[in-house]
Amino acid sequence: MVGFLIGEALRDLRRAGRVAVSAIVLITLSLAALGGFWLVSSNLDRAVARWRDRVRIVVYLRREPPAADVAALLERVRTTPGVAAVTFVGKVEALRSLKQVLGKDATVVDQLPTNPLPASLEVTPAAAAATPVGARELVARLAALPEADEVAGSVDWVEQLSHWQRLLTTIGLGVGAVLGIAAILTVTTATTLVLHARRHETEIMRLVGASEVTIRLPLLLQGMMQGLVGAVLALATLVLTYSLVAPRLEPLVNLTLGLSQLVFFTPVGVVALLASGTLLGGLGGWLARAGREP
């Protein structure tokens, strides 16, 4: 029976001819657009997550506290709302870091009469404080510490990046939805043609007492087949584009966003893409059947 139903669905696909091909092309375009935006968005999301983890707020201290008082200061800052972790950087350590940064020019530092760098606290914000508003509130709280001279750092640019990532996701969903609706309508048209072409079969099937499932399933299956073929083509397009573009873009992305590698879909993502195509096609087939079945 399964072989019969699939055979009938394939026969219906051939009957739909060029309209079925148009439907497959539209499904390919909509899923390729959706998948492309999804890929860009998911890579940006990785960059945002990585940079959120790296966000630090630095509290420059008026003077370096005595070693005996450091632990108490750290404890006081650690219990401040919005603080996940805090480390103390003394004047000597700050100077050593500066030398490391300067590299071969580090001798310049040795010529300074005194160490001009202040002691500081490097604060890692908690997740709730890693937003523009949360970070501003945390900066205000840290600036209120009697030991604080100046507080530096914000998460604004990370949020900008996050904003672009969300925008891209929205655009991708919008473009994908428009193309997806066009694809559904085309599958519906193809299925309507099929319905007309197979009206004699349907009549015979009803006459001999075929179950409704047997009568309807081939229509749904041919829609799903169109969707699946479209999804496979979209996936192939994305794989090809990724393999061509990713190696060329990765150096730039590494430099600007700190991502050493652009990732493709996970196996779950691939299955989701194929399932979406199948669903789109099936929906088109179902809509035609629901509206015009004899």
Added chain:
Amino acid sequence: MIEVHRVSKVYSVGPVKVPALREVSFRIAKGEFVVLTGASGAGKTTLLRLLYRDDLPSEGDIEVLGHNLVPLRRSQIAALRRSIGVVFQDAKLLPVRTVYENVAFVLRVLGTPRREITERVFDALRIVGLSSRAQAYPAQLSQGEAQRAALARAIVRRPPLLLADEPTGNLDESMAAEIIEALKDIGSGGTTIVLATHQARLAATLRRRTLTLAGGHVVKDEG
């Protein structure tokens, strides 16, 4: 097998009511071969459509193969039709399938195991004398052969009841005789047959029980 009790059928054409059957009652026993005759428009096709539940009566009750047809749900109608073979004046063969595929289509639709299909299809084609034309397409058949192929399709499931609506209407005398002979063969195997025809001479030569319809009434039940 079939019990029709005070059945009326009225079609509405806009505001106009057109009666097709009026207070029709009869019984047909298992294994009977009954001819339903009458002029065109007498109500024969309407009556057959009611028997395979393609339509509902406006009044009255119909029982076929133990089913009261009026309250049947869609799935129950499908179950009923699996026990009824139907043949029309127009053979209604699928043009892109061979005779074999047309007959096998019914079995495949009903989920018959593949190994049984070939045997049953050739059995049916043998009964109607069409085994040699199994691979022909409908366009390659004569009208008589097409009608025999339709008959093979109707009996391939070995239904206990066969309804034939003017199966010889488009055929010349010799082709009509072939169909009638095939129907007699099928009937002799125990299948109940209701044959609707407007050809009074054909009805007379059959010498079977004949129900004559006129103006929607059964005016004669003889034989």
